[in-house]
Amino acid sequence: MTRFKDTGHLLRFAALFVMAFVAFLIIRHFVVPKSFGEYGHYRGAAIPEIAARPVHFAGHQTCETCHADILATKAPGKHANVNCEACHGPLAKHADDPSIAPPKLDTAVLCIRCHAASAAKPKSFPQVDADQHAGGVPCETCHQPHSPAIQAGGAK
Amino acid sequence: MNVDRRHFLIMLPAAAIAWKYVLAGTPEESPNYKMTDHWWSMLIDIPKCIGCGNCVRACAAENDVPDGHFRTWVERYHVTDYDMVNPQVISPDGGKEGFPAVAEDAGKYFFVPKMCNHCADSPCTQVCPVGATFVAPDGVVLVDQTYCLGCAYCVQACPYGCRYIHPEKKVADKCTLCYHRITKGLTTACAENCPTGARQLADLKNPNDPIHAFLKTHHVQVLKPQMATGAKVFYNELDGSVR
Numbered sequence: 319m320t321r322f323k324d325t326g327h328l329l330r331f332a333a334l335f336v337m338a339f340v341a342f343l344i345i346r347h348f349v350v351p352k353s354f355g356e357y358g359h360y361r362g363a364a365i366p367e368i369a370a371r372p373v374h375f376a377g378h379q380t381c382e383t384c385h386a387d388i389l390a391t392k393a394p395g396k397h398a399n400v401n402c403e404a405c406h407g408p409l410a411k412h413a414d415d416p417s418i419a420p421p422k423l424d425t426a427v428l429c430i431r432c433h434a435a436s437a438a439k440p441k442s443f444p445q446v447d448a449d450q451h452a453g454g455v456p457c458e459t460c461h462q463p464h465s466p467a468i469q470a471g472g473a474k
Numbered sequence: 475m476n477v478d479r480r481h482f483l484i485m486l487p488a489a490a491i492a493w494k495y496v497l498a499g500t501p502e503e504s505p506n507y508k509m510t511d512h513w514w515s516m517l518i519d520i521p522k523c524i525g526c527g528n529c530v531r532a533c534a535a536e537n538d539v540p541d542g543h544f545r546t547w548v549e550r551y552h553v554t555d556y557d558m559v560n561p562q563v564i565s566p567d568g569g570k571e572g573f574p575a576v577a578e579d580a581g582k583y584f585f586v587p588k589m590c591n592h593c594a595d596s597p598c599t600q601v602c603p604v605g606a607t608f609v610a611p612d613g614v615v616l617v618d619q620t621y622c623l624g625c626a627y628c629v630q631a632c633p634y635g636c637r638y639i640h641p642e643k644k645v646a647d648k649c650t651l652c653y654h655r656i657t658k659g660l661t662t663a664c665a666e667n668c669p670t671g672a673r674q675l676a677d678l679k680n681p682n683d684p685i686h687a688f689l690k691t692h693h694v695q696v697l698k699p700q701m702a703t704g705a706k707v708f709y710n711e712l713d714g715s716v717r
Contacts, residue, residue, distance in 0.1 A: 336483060343490040351621075360608035364618035365509070371654035374536045375663050397669075404528055404667040408535045432526045432669055437576040438550055438583035439524045443670070 375403045376413035384416070388464055395465030396444075405463065425457040507657045512612040513679040514651055515706035516665075517688060518587055520713070522672035525550055525585040529664035529673060530570045536652060536663035543638045544568040545649040546589040546664050553715050554581035561715040586709070586716055587673065589664070590615060590636040590649035591697060594704030598628035598637060607646060613678075613706060614653055619645045633701050651675075678706070 356362025378401040382389050385402070392398050403409055405428050412418045435445040446452075452460075460468050477485070525548055533539060533546045548569030552562040566573065569585075576583060592615050599607050599615060606622035609615050617628075622645035629637045629646060640647040652662035656675065660666070665673040676685035688694070688710070695712040696705035709716075 333483070336487070340486050340490065343487060347490065354605070357611055358608055359605040361605070361618050361621055364608075364616065364621065365610055365653075367618075367620075368616055368650055368653050369507075369657040371537075373655055373658065373660065375532065375655075375660075375666050377655075377660045377666055379660075399671055400669045401666055403532075404669045408532075431528070431572055432524055434572070434575060436525075436573065437578065438552075438573060438585070440521055443524050 373410050374408035376408075376410040378402050380413045381409070391462075391464045395467060397464060397466060425463060429457045429461075429463070506659075509611040511679060512656075512677050513706075514592065514613045514656060515676045515678050515685065515708065516589065516592070516651070516662075517674040517676050517685055517694075517708050517710065519672045519674070519710045520584055520586065521711050522670040523548070523585040523587055524670055524672075525569060525573045526669065527569045527572045528667045528669060529587055530568050532663040532667035533649075534570070536655075537650070539647075540641050543641070543647070545636075545647070546587060548573075549586045549588060550583060551586060551713065551715060552581055552583050553713065558715060561713075582713075584713060586712070587664075588634065588636070588697075589707060590632075590651070591634055591703065591705035591707040592649075592651055594706060596703060597631040597633060597701075601627040601631040603627065610653075614651045614656075615648070616650055616653060617646050617648060619643060619647070622646050633698055633703065634705075676708075 351361045351363065353362035353364075354360065357365075381402040388402075392400075405423060406420055409420050412420050430448055433444060433446055435447045439445055457463070462469075527548060529546055530544065530548060533544075537545060539545050546568075547565055549563050549565045550569070550573050552564075554562075564573070569587075573585075592609075592613060594609065594613065596609060596615050599609055602608075603625065604621060604623055606618045607616065607628055608618070619640075624639055624644045624646065626639050626646065629639060632648075637646055637648045639645065652660070652664075655662060661675045662673075665675045674685070677683050678685065685708075689708065692710050694708045694710050696708060697712075697716070698705070
């Protein structure tokens with residue numbers, strides 16, 4: 319054991335090292351967020367935080383729970399697979415509280431967004447030159463937006 | 475317990491590590507959503523896109539996307555017969571208000587909706603110096619905006635140009651694949667509002683998802699496959715000129 323008789327200074331140095339390591343762990347404990355590393359090199363708690371952001375579009379399933387009549391009107395028509403909020407806009411607030419009325423829509427703007435004629439669109443998609451096609455007559459005079467094919471006697 | 479000073483010091487680091495896990499506790503979990511049951515992707519059917527811009531408007535409304543920045547946008551390609559490799563691409567205001575009408579029919583036109591590809595091996599998450607962006611266990615690339623420094627390394631790293639620095643928050647922002655919607659059983663705002671069904675949210679881990687049959691029977695590509703990003707936005711009938 320004579321070989322280790324002068325190792326006191328080394329032990330003091332080692333103790334200093336251990337103390338620095340403990341200080342590092344304590345600081346790290348307070349600086350690194352609790353859920354960091356839960357799933358990977360990121361804060362795990364960020365995932366439920368992002369998932370908790372508010373929803374603006376209620377989704378057509380929500381609309382259909384109350385508006386089954388509109389669903390029935392749409393079903394046979396070309397717009398059967400166009401979801402409600404694609405035209406009506408985000409209505410999650412209306413879905414939560416039906417007393418909040420959805421804004422009125424302008425078919426002159428809405429129909430043309432999709433159906434304005436352009437050679438760039440797929441050929442199979444129905445397109446019209448609005449001025450030639452209707453000459454300023456509103457779309458819903460002839461086409462009921464929920465089921466746009468012209469029925470006998472005009473739009474209902 | 476009788477511990478002398480020496481043993482106390484030896485145990486201290488181990489105790490500190492153990493205490494950290496005691497304090498962390500168990501994470502809060504969504505009641506019906508299990509991350510490991512999903513692997514989200516998106517299917518974009520090019521022949522169905524009419525360039526109406528509904529997806530861009532819906533995304534902006536759902537996610538409060540600042541003006542002039544886009545989490546999704548639509549590009550219109552014009553490929554002429556005499557130059558197939560240099561298409562003319564326009565995207566006025568991200569296609570938010572649609573596209574100018576085209577009268578003549580020279581060459582071919584088509585629309586390409588773009589968004590975050592939610593890459594499985596995403597370059598953007600690899601460059602983040604602080605771990606503020608990551609691929610979640612369900613395959614969605616997310617940004618932890620409380621942790622982001624706003625250094626914009628990820629904005630440069632994304633080969634698809636899908637990220638931007640939020641002008642007010644000064645942190646990285648991008649498509650979350652409407653994470654707040656898909657975890658509640660809803661589809662994304664863009665897919666919900668696409669009038670022609672050109673966008674479909676798909677779950678690759680769900681054996682009943684129609685995506686599996688679609689991928690088998692259609693000519694489907696991802697953008698920039700040569701970059702090996704593991705992109706999960708699948709384009710049906712994508713033209714070779716799309717970059």
